[in-house]
Amino acid sequence: MLHFKDSGSGPAVILIHGLFGDLNNLGNLARELLANNYRVIQLDTRNHGLSPTIAGMTYLQQADDLAELITTLELQSVSLVGHSMGGKIAMAYALANPQQVQQLVVADIAPVPYQSHHQQVIAGLKSLWQQPTSTRQQADQLLSDFVDDVGVRQFLLKNLSWRDGECHWKLRLEQVLAGYHDVIDWPSTEHSYSGPTLFIKGTESDYILAEHRPAIGRHFPNSKAKLISHAGHWLHAQKPGAFNRIVATFLSANG
The missing domain is CATH 3.40.50.1820 (Alpha/Beta hydrolase fold, catalytic domain)
Structure with missing residues (x-):
């Protein structure tokens, strides 16, 4: 549930x-x-x-x-x-x-x-997934290559947390992207x-x-x-x- x-x-x-x-x-x-x-x-x-x-x-x-x-x-x-x-x-x-x-x-x-409104956001999230970061600042810098808006980046980064230098995801990106066509x-x-x-x-x-x-x-x-x-x-x-x-x-x- x-x-x-x-x-x-x-x-x-x-x-x-x-x-x-x-x-x-x-x-x-x-x-x-x-x-x-x-x-x-x-x-x-x-x-x-x-x-x-x-x-x-x-x-x-x-x-x-x-x-x-x-x-x-x-x-x-x-x-x-x-x-x-x-x-x-x-x-x-x-x-x-x-x-x-x-x-x-x-x-x-x-x-x-x-139609998709999220191409750059998805590209940025995939980049974060493929290149694990050790800090929020590092993640924000990487994401800024794809998403200019600071507020949108802050929103997206709420899906991540860092403990002992390791990145942890709340969002299940693989399942969400697999179902993205159904979402739009x-x-x-x-x-x-x-x-x-x-x-x-x-x-x-x-x-x-x-x-x-x-x-x-x-x-x-x-x-x-x-x-x-x-x-x-x-x-x-x-x-x-x-x-x-x-x-x-x-x-x-x-x-």
């Missing part, structure tokens, strides 16, 4: 991180929701963080992972918040189990297949979820485009959209105040 952190009491909200992340990625939002009297469940998706190493990364498989967790926690109704890959997991679960999802928040992703894909489905749904987009991101509106409307007919100015795909980290307020306000209004 997936590794998770369960905190607080009140209406249950599950937070689902994106590719190459872990349950701490939405930590700022978790603290905001705990302060507003929600029960917050943060999870590590398969092959990430402290969750098991499992072959396969399809959204049907990952929605089943989420279903197992919800069943184990005996949750009758949940709200789901997911970023990027986590948003697709949340959408896949809501489409398959609409009666269990009270409301849905999807951060900067649409229910469509994508989207399963064909005619199902829809009519519950309250919010899509949040960074104005500087190209992950949600006008051409995606028909798919969003078809699968999520009761959806709304919010924009966060001067934010890209990592909007929850770049503009945490705005992101947290939007999510908390939406959940409160529809709870």
